[in-house]
Amino acid sequence: MIDLRISWFWIIMPVITCISFLLIGGLLIFISLPFKSKN
Secondary structure (H helix, E strand, O other): OHHHHHHHHHHHHHHHHHHHHHHHHHHHHHHHHHHHHHO
């Protein structure tokens, strides 16, 4: 059981970090687009 939990942890953590980085990057691009279009 402990081994399964550790393997799940190592599988899920990179996915969560990748998704969070993509969401943050998308938000930054979405926020910066109107400023670029105004200029």
